[in-house]
Amino acid sequence: MDICAVNVLTYEEFLEIFGNVVEKCPLIPAAIWTHRPFSSLAEIEAHISDFIDSLSQSGKEGILRCHPDLAGRDHLSGTLTRDSQEEQREAGMTTLEHAELSRLTRLNSAYKERFGFPFVICARMNSKAAIMRQLVERLENSRPTETKRAIEEVKKICHLRIRYIVLSDVPNKL
Numbered sequence: 001m002d003i004c005a006v007n008v009l010t011y012e013e014f015l016e017i018f019g020n021v022v023e024k025c026p027l028i029p030a031a032i033w034t035h036r037p038f039s040s041l042a043e044i045e046a047h048i049s050d051f052i053d054s055l056s057q058s059g060k061e062g063i064l065r066c067h068p069d070l071a072g073r074d075h076l077s078g079t080l081t082r083d084s085q086e087e088q089r090e091a092g093m094t095t096l097e098h099a100e101l102s103r104l105t106r107l108n109s110a111y112k113e114r115f116g117f118p119f120v121i122c123a124r125m126n127s128k129a130a131i132m133r134q135l136v137e138r139l140e141n142s143r144p145t146e147t148k149r150a151i152e153e154v155k156k157i158c159h160l161r162i163r164y165i166v167l168s169d170v171p172n173k174l
């Protein structure tokens with residue numbers, strides 16, 4: 001799918017395809033559709049990034065809270081979005097050993113307790129070991145630093161999801 005094909009999509013079609021580029025936040029692609037025609041994919045990403053940056057602290061936290069835990073309840077109950085399931089699988093999050101899962105669950109809880117939102121990281125850009133290491137490291141951050149850091153990861157996830165849509169031509173639905 002090239003940018004010309006994107007620009008002729010109705011907003012319903014645009015949402016059907018791009019609705020989950022920010023996990024469970026279809027409001028964001030719905031909002032940036034206003035800016036058509038897009039000159040490039042990079043422009044779509046830039047609008048999404050600007051929209052996120054324009055949100056208040058609670059709005060940004062809301063985006064983070066729409067993300068599932070890594071190897072968490074949604075994975076165990078089979079309710080992850082297709083995107084998320086694929087990303088977590090690629091990072092080895094769906095085949096953790098018992099001890100690894102216990103450690104991750106403990107760290108995820110400590111993180112949520114401290115910040116009030118789940119630990120978010122671009123799984124496709126990290127190995128299992130790197131995810132665990134960064135979770136431990138980021139637990140030490142202040143709340144403002146960590147919100148900023150987590151939102152950067154949301155943007156990386158979004159970047160790869162958009163690339164995947166465009167390269168594979170596969171419609172992307174929740």
Ligand SMILES: NC(=O)NC1NC(=O)NC1=O
Pocket residue numbers: 067068069070083084085087088118119120121122123124157
């Ligand atoms: N919590 C968290 O990081 N979730 C995710 N990261 C990612 O790349 N896909 C996800 O679902």
